[in-house]
Each structure stands twice: as structure tokens, then as C-alpha cells.
Amino acid sequence: MKRYFANLLCLPVLLLSALATAGEPALVRMATTTSTENSGLFTVIQPVFEQALDIRVHVIAVGTGKALELGRRGDVDVILVHAREAEEAFVKDGYGLARHEIMYNDFVIVGPPGDPAGVRGMRDAAKAFATIAESAEIFVSRGDESGTHKKENTIWQKAAILPQGGWYRQVGQGMGKTLQIAGELAAYTLVDRGTWLAYRANSPLQLLVSGGADMKNSYGIIAVSPERFPDVNYAAAQRLIDWFATPEAHAIIAGYSVDGEQLFYPVAK
Amino acid sequence: MDSLSAATAESFRLLFSGDVALWVIIFTSFSVSLKAILVAAPFAFVVAFLMAHLRYPGRRAMIAGFSALQSIPAVVVGLTVYLVFSRSGPLGDLKLLFTHTSMVIGQILLSFPLLVALSHAAFQAADRRVWETSVTLGATPSRAFMTLVHEVRFGLTTALIAGFGRIIAEVGCSMMVGGNILGYTRNIPTAIALETTKGEFAQAIALGMVLLTLALILNGMLAFFQGRGVMKS
Numbered sequence: 001m002k003r004y005f006a007n008l009l010c011l012p013v014l015l016l017s018a019l020a021t022a023g024e025p026a027l028v029r030m031a032t033t034t035s036t037e038n039s040g041l042f043t044v045i046q047p048v049f050e051q052a053l054d055i056r057v058h059v060i061a062v063g064t065g066k067a068l069e070l071g072r073r074g075d076v077d078v079i080l081v082h083a084r085e086a087e088e089a090f091v092k093d094g095y096g097l098a099r100h101e102i103m104y105n106d107f108v109i110v111g112p113p114g115d116p117a118g119v120r121g122m123r124d125a126a127k128a129f130a131t132i133a134e135s136a137e138i139f140v141s142r143g144d145e146s147g148t149h150k151k152e153n154t155i156w157q158k159a160a161i162l163p164q165g166g167w168y169r170q171v172g173q174g175m176g177k178t179l180q181i182a183g184e185l186a187a188y189t190l191v192d193r194g195t196w197l198a199y200r201a202n203s204p205l206q207l208l209v210s211g212g213a214d215m216k217n218s219y220g221i222i223a224v225s226p227e228r229f230p231d232v233n234y235a236a237a238q239r240l241i242d243w244f245a246t247p248e249a250h251a252i253i254a255g256y257s258v259d260g261e262q263l264f265y266p267v268a269k
Numbered sequence: 270m271d272s273l274s275a276a277t278a279e280s281f282r283l284l285f286s287g288d289v290a291l292w293v294i295i296f297t298s299f300s301v302s303l304k305a306i307l308v309a310a311p312f313a314f315v316v317a318f319l320m321a322h323l324r325y326p327g328r329r330a331m332i333a334g335f336s337a338l339q340s341i342p343a344v345v346v347g348l349t350v351y352l353v354f355s356r357s358g359p360l361g362d363l364k365l366l367f368t369h370t371s372m373v374i375g376q377i378l379l380s381f382p383l384l385v386a387l388s389h390a391a392f393q394a395a396d397r398r399v400w401e402t403s404v405t406l407g408a409t410p411s412r413a414f415m416t417l418v419h420e421v422r423f424g425l426t427t428a429l430i431a432g433f434g435r436i437i438a439e440v441g442c443s444m445m446v447g448g449n450i451l452g453y454t455r456n457i458p459t460a461i462a463l464e465t466t467k468g469e470f471a472q473a474i475a476l477g478m479v480l481l482t483l484a485l486i487l488n489g490m491l492a493f494f495q496g497r498g499v500m501k502s
Binding site for chain 1: 355356357358361362364366367448449450451453454463465466467468
């Protein structure tokens with residue numbers, strides 16, 4: 001009986017050690033938002049920087065809230081997200097070294113073509129939100145602590161409204177899924193322009209409000225602090241951050257468009 | 270309805286166009302889940318056998334415990350494995366998070382209770398005299414165990430099929446500990462989840478059909494070992 005158990009114990013150990021893949025020389029783990037991946041930008045840009053820097057990047061696309069948490073726990077080497085205040089807090093608390101702004105676009109409000117709340121053409125997001133709340137037309141919120149959700153909360157605060165009631169639906173899903181739900185419900189929602197352009201063709205909704213001063217959506221990249229987590233691949237992460245400041249990177253970001261519309265605007269140093 | 274049929278047609282085209290990325294995803298799914306079941310099953314069978322064979326205090330509580338654990342949500346297992354292997358967690362130094370190995374470990378934990386509960390039911394139904402006769406005839410305990418395993422092989426195959434079905438289709442744990450990394454830890458269920466959020470329904474349906482087809486082939490092979498599938502006469 002004893003020998004039998006010894007044999008049995010060996011099996012998993014052997015199998016697991018066979019599973020441990022040989023470590024690749026320069027692996028960078030990047031947590032990023034669903035909007036950068038859903039928009040299709042990474043499909044274009046990732047092969048370019050992997051080849052230019054001779055690194056392998058594992059992209060983990062999650063909401064901004066979770067991306068920051070992965071960084072705070074030292075589970076990734078670099079984060080690329082869009083929630084400026086949360087990012088600055090991340091750096092201030094010593095989890096990241098510095099925030100480098102790499103690109104921006106803006107948020108827009110989309111809704112049913114009939115626009116029952118009557119916000120079409122408004123430029124002030126807070127005013128548009130207040131109008132929607134007053135009409136009690138359905139508004140779909142990400143509700144997931146993502147960058148877009150944080151922006152939405154800021155706008156509600158500015159409008160001095162605490163959104164609640166049957167018209168306010170928090171879905172707790174990624175941007176693409178949220179747009180689909182809003183489409184099915186003929187509802188209003190806040191969306192980053194990148195995702196909106198990528199999804200526009202399949203959505204029954206229309207862009208109704210854009211261009212307000214507080215609708216800027218800026219993307220920052222932060223290397224996770226090697227002082228706090230000695231294990232992180234800081235050298236390669238920093239090379240990646242430096243690469244995003246090169247003319248080559250700017251050209252790719254500026255050149256990425258959907259249906260002839262540019263999705264992101266690179267930030268020159 | 271129109272979009273459903275269009276998506277299905279498109280999914281057939283994708284499957285037979287030899288898309289490499291698609292096949293990497295399929296390979297990841299099956300290699301992870303097959304490894305998990307191969308590691309988990311021998312342990313589970315031994316535990317189940319001991320529960321059916323020995324009499325000790327707390328045995329029935331243990332049986333009930335394994336049965337209850339079958340209902341554990343995959344995300345809860347995923348979260349637990351994540352917290353253990355996170356670099357801030359107790360086993361963070363192993364650097365296993367977001368790798369195939371952590372996905373395998375998650376799926377082992379997921380399938381184990383199911384394997385134990387179902388194979389225990391098989392052993393429980395076995396005739397104790399099979400064991401006693403083997404031992405009387407001079408078989409070593411491991412030899413007698415193998416005889417018993419052969420005797421209840423249909424029940425154990427059912428356990429294997431159910432366990433494999435549970436993990437090949439689960440999305441919560443793989444998403445959490447694998448990270449859905451393209452070309453590495455993206456498997457069929459996490460890819461379906463992603464493609465659905467992106468509105469790429471054709472791709473999602475194609476992947477769903479691959480999963481079903483390959484599971485059918487695998488089960489067909491196992492059915493071969495099930496014999497004729499009729500009652501003993």
C-alpha cells in the first residue's frame with residue numbers, strides 16, 4: 001500500500017514540473033483597460049513594440065480598477081490605464097514610479113436616435129446628465145470602478161445628482177458589453193470615443209453629446225515600483241515606457257483609425 | 270434570428286480557414302484541462318476508495334463535504350488561487366500567476382470534489398468481496414485496488430467525463446488566474462467571453478462549436494471503454 005501511494009504522489013509532481021515552461025528572457029506583464037484592447041489598438045501596436053524592443057508582452061485586459069489592483073499587488077510589471085486621479089494616487093502611495101501620459105481622446109454620451117430625454121447637441125456633460133436624470137430615461141452605468149465609471153461619477157457629482165432609481169442601471173461589465181446592453185435597452189450611456197468608434201457599426205445608438213471641457217480621457221502608463229516589488233521586470237517595463245515616447249509610437253497611435261476617424265491622439269513630451 | 274444564422278455561417282468559415290490564433294486557443298484549452306484531470310483523477314480515485322472502504326469517524330461528514338464542494342463557483346476557486354499565487358500572496362515567489370500551471374492548479378481544485386463524489390458512488394456500489402477475494406488470493410493492496418478499479422471502471426469513466434466537462438467549459442477561474450493573455454493563457458471559454466463583449470458573435474459561436482465538437486470526440490473515445498452500455502445479463 002505504501003509503495004502504491006508513493007507512486008501516486010510522484011505523478012502530479014512530475015507532471016507539474018513538466019508544465020513549468022522555460023522562462024522567456026524579457027517578459028513584460030502589462031495590465032491595461034478593456035478600452036485599449038477592445039478598440040483594436042493593441043492588435044496593431046503590440047507586434048511593433050515587441051519586435052522593436054525584443055521583448056514579449058503579456059497583455060491582461062481588465063477594468064482600470066482591477067488593473068491598478070494588479071499593480072498594487074505586484075502581479076504585473078506595468079499598467080496602462082485611464083483614470084488620472086487614481087493613477088496619481090497609485091504613484092503617490094509608492095506602488096508606481098511615475099505617470100507618463102501617452103495619449104488621449106475623449107468621452108462621449110450616446111443614446112437612442114429618438115433622444116427622448118432631449119440632450120442632442122449639448123456640450124456640457126453635467127447638464128446632459130441632469131437632463132437625462134430628470135427625464136428618468138434609462139441610463140446604463142459601467143458600475144465596475146473602471147476609468148469610465150470613475151469619470152461618470154465625477155460628472156454626476158458635478159451635476160449634484162446622486163443617481164438612483166429604476167432608470168439608473170449599473171451592469172458591472174466591460175465597455176463593449178455595456179454598449180450592447182444600452183443598445184438593447186435603447187438607453188443612454190457614457191463611453192470612450194475609441195470603443196464607440198470600434199462598436200458604432202453594430203450599435204443602434206447614436207453619438208449625442210461630445211466636446212465638453214471635462215470629457216477628456218487621458219491614458220497614462222506607469223512602471224510598478226521595483227523598490228516595493230523587487231521581482232518586477234522594471235528594466236524592460238521602462239524601455240516600453242520610453243518607446244511610447246518615440247516618433248514611431250506616435251505615428252502608429254495617430255495613424256490608427258476606424259472608418260477614417262482617428263481614435264487616439266499621442267502626447268508629445 | 271437573422272444575426273444568429275449569419276453568425277453560425279461565419280463561424281463555419283472561421284473554423285475551416287486554418288486560423289492559427291484560433292487553434293492556439295483550442296490547444297490551450299485542451300492541454301490545460303487534460304493535464305488537470307490527469308493529475309486530479311488518481312488522487313480522487315484513491316480518496317474515494319478509502320472513503321468507501323474504511324470505517325472511521327467523520328467519514329460521512331467527509332462524503333457530504335465533497336458533495337457540497339461540487340457546487341463551489343469557479344470564480345471563488347479562481348479568486349482563492351489568485352490570492353495564493355499573487356506576488357503579494359503566500360506562494361507569490363513561485364511566479365505562477367498568469368501561467369498555464371496556475372490554470373491547471375485551479376482546474377484541479379475545481380474538478381477534485383466532483384471526481385471524488387462520483388467515483389465514491391461507484392466504489393460504494395462495488396461488491397466488497399472483490400477486494401476480499403483478491404487479497405485472499407494473495408494480491409498486494411495496490412493490485413487488489415486495480416482489480417476493484419477495473420470492476421467499477423464504468424462509474425469511474427463517468428466521473429472522468431463529468432470532471433472534464435466541468436473544467437473544459439469553466440470561464441471564471443481561467444479568467445482570474447490565467448488573465449486571458451492572447452497566444453498564451455487565452456482558452457476557449459475566456460475567448461468566448463471576450464469575443465462576446467466585443468460583439469464578435471461569429472467568433473464566439475465558432476469557438477463554442479469547436480468546444481462541443483472536440484468534447485464529443487473525446488466522449489466518443491471514452492464511450493468505447495464504456496462497453497455496450499447495457500445492463501449485465
